[in-house]
Amino acid sequence: MGAIDKHVQPFSRPFTMRDLVSHALTFLIGLSLGFLISLQLNSSFPGPLVVFQAASNLVSSTSPPVPPPSPRNGTFNSSTSISLKEECQSVMHNMSDQELLLAASSRVPRLQESSGHPKIAFMFLTRGPLPLGPLWEKFFEGHQGFYTIYVHSDPHYNRTVPQTSVFCGRRIPSQPVYWGTATMIDAERRLLANALLDPSNQRFVLLSDSCIPLFNFTTIYDYLITSNLSFLGLYDDPRKVGRGRYNPQMSPMINITNWRKGSQWFEMHREMALHVVSDQTYYSVFKQYCQRPCYNDEHYIPTLVNMFYVELNSNRSITWIDWSRGGPHPRKHGPADINHELLNKMRYGSECIYNGNTTSMCFLFARKFSPSTLKPLLSLLHFHS
Ligand SMILES: *[C@@H]1O[C@H](CO)[C@@H](O)[C@H](O)[C@H]1NC(C)=O
Numbered sequence: 001m002g003a004i005d006k007h008v009q010p011f012s013r014p015f016t017m018r019d020l021v022s023h024a025l026t027f028l029i030g031l032s033l034g035f036l037i038s039l040q041l042n043s044s045f046p047g048p049l050v051v052f053q054a055a056s057n058l059v060s061s062t063s064p065p066v067p068p069p070s071p072r073n074g075t076f077n078s079s080t081s082i083s084l085k086e087e088c089q090s091v092m093h094n095m096s097d098q099e100l101l102l103a104a105s106s107r108v109p110r111l112q113e114s115s116g117h118p119k120i121a122f123m124f125l126t127r128g129p130l131p132l133g134p135l136w137e138k139f140f141e142g143h144q145g146f147y148t149i150y151v152h153s154d155p156h157y158n159r160t161v162p163q164t165s166v167f168c169g170r171r172i173p174s175q176p177v178y179w180g181t182a183t184m185i186d187a188e189r190r191l192l193a194n195a196l197l198d199p200s201n202q203r204f205v206l207l208s209d210s211c212i213p214l215f216n217f218t219t220i221y222d223y224l225i226t227s228n229l230s231f232l233g234l235y236d237d238p239r240k241v242g243r244g245r246y247n248p249q250m251s252p253m254i255n256i257t258n259w260r261k262g263s264q265w266f267e268m269h270r271e272m273a274l275h276v277v278s279d280q281t282y283y284s285v286f287k288q289y290c291q292r293p294c295y296n297d298e299h300y301i302p303t304l305v306n307m308f309y310v311e312l313n314s315n316r317s318i319t320w321i322d323w324s325r326g327g328p329h330p331r332k333h334g335p336a337d338i339n340h341e342l343l344n345k346m347r348y349g350s351e352c353i354y355n356g357n358t359t360s361m362c363f364l365f366a367r368k369f370s371p372s373t374l375k376p377l378l379s380l381l382h383f384h385s
Pocket residue numbers: 010011012013061062063064065066156158
């Protein structure tokens with residue numbers, strides 16, 4: 001562990017939707033989906049990986065990216081530039097993190113006040129590209145109005161997204177993330193806060209670039225919207241990798257008995273999301289005292305929820321991860337692993353409580369999948385019957 005991932009690919013400057021709106025220039029299309037570079041978010045279990053170099057000069061070059069094929073239909077004409085008749089609506093803004101969190105925490109409106117359907121916010125925490133993007137494109141196809149997408153990626157990442165993509169315009173103002181540090185929590189809160197600004201968002205899923213959906217959109221939508229509880233896995237782990245990471249200096253704000261561990265990949269409802277972005281007290285304690293080998297992303301939210309919001313939580317995660325082999329890394333699936341048996345094991349191979357009933361359908365998402373699983377997954381996962 002501790003390997004430094006140097007695969008981060010810098011491209012031209014980050015999103016330029018603002019410019020697009022004002023200039024209505026033609027614009028070359030870049031591809032960040034289906035970009036087959038192994039840039040998986042590593043689990044934070046192992047030593048933290050320093051992933052990104054500090055971003056100091058984000059506003060550098062504006063040279064247009066080379067247009068790669070469109071992920072939608074793969075027949076994109078590389079000598080074509082597309083004119084912006086209907087540019088993607090950008091979620092970019094100029095708010096500082098502080099202003100953003102403040103704006104989000106005061107964004108109380110519940111369902112009644114928002115127009116249209118309740119939506120699910122899919123929040124992608126990535127380094128740059130989304131190698132499994134084409135799978136997600138298929139997943140979202142035909143369900144406009146029922147979801148929103150937010151992407152947090154390294155500020156240096158300068159690829160743009162085709163206008164036809166569901167990811168177009170969905171990148172939020174981001175900061176570098178150093179694995180195993182508070183910057184990870186910052187990124188999660190930044191995603192939540194951006195998503196909270198849209199009052200129609202009622203459920204919030206955190207996803208990595210190696211996550212896949214296990215069911216079609218309607219199934220996942222119904223499952224989440226029909227639940228009152230958040231799906232946050234949390235438990236008291238007596239081992240060194242659990243309680244061992246507690247720092248006694250956190251007392252009396254946080255005692256060892258309050259301490260919990262859980263998967264970073266959460267799903268929460270609006271009320272819980274509001275609590276998480278509004279918290280300053282416990283965030284500060286964690287920022288100060290939860291440092292290597294303490295990993296904020298595995299302890300901050302679980303501990304906060306355990307202390308104050310247990311009744312809002314199901315205590316289980318809906319993102320399937322294979323820890324069965326032990327060790328610090330979860331299993332990463334390659335193309336040879338992909339078959340119906342595996343997918344069905346993930347979908348129905350467990351038992352849990354859902355809305356008071358026992359069910360075998362406990363996981364809606366799964367990780368980790370290498371970029372090379374895209375093809376086999378596309379041939380096995382049919383989101384439209
Ligand atoms: C992206 O940014 C890097 C610098 O970080 C630069 O070297 C590269 O040329 C840019 N790529 C494009 C396509 O503009």
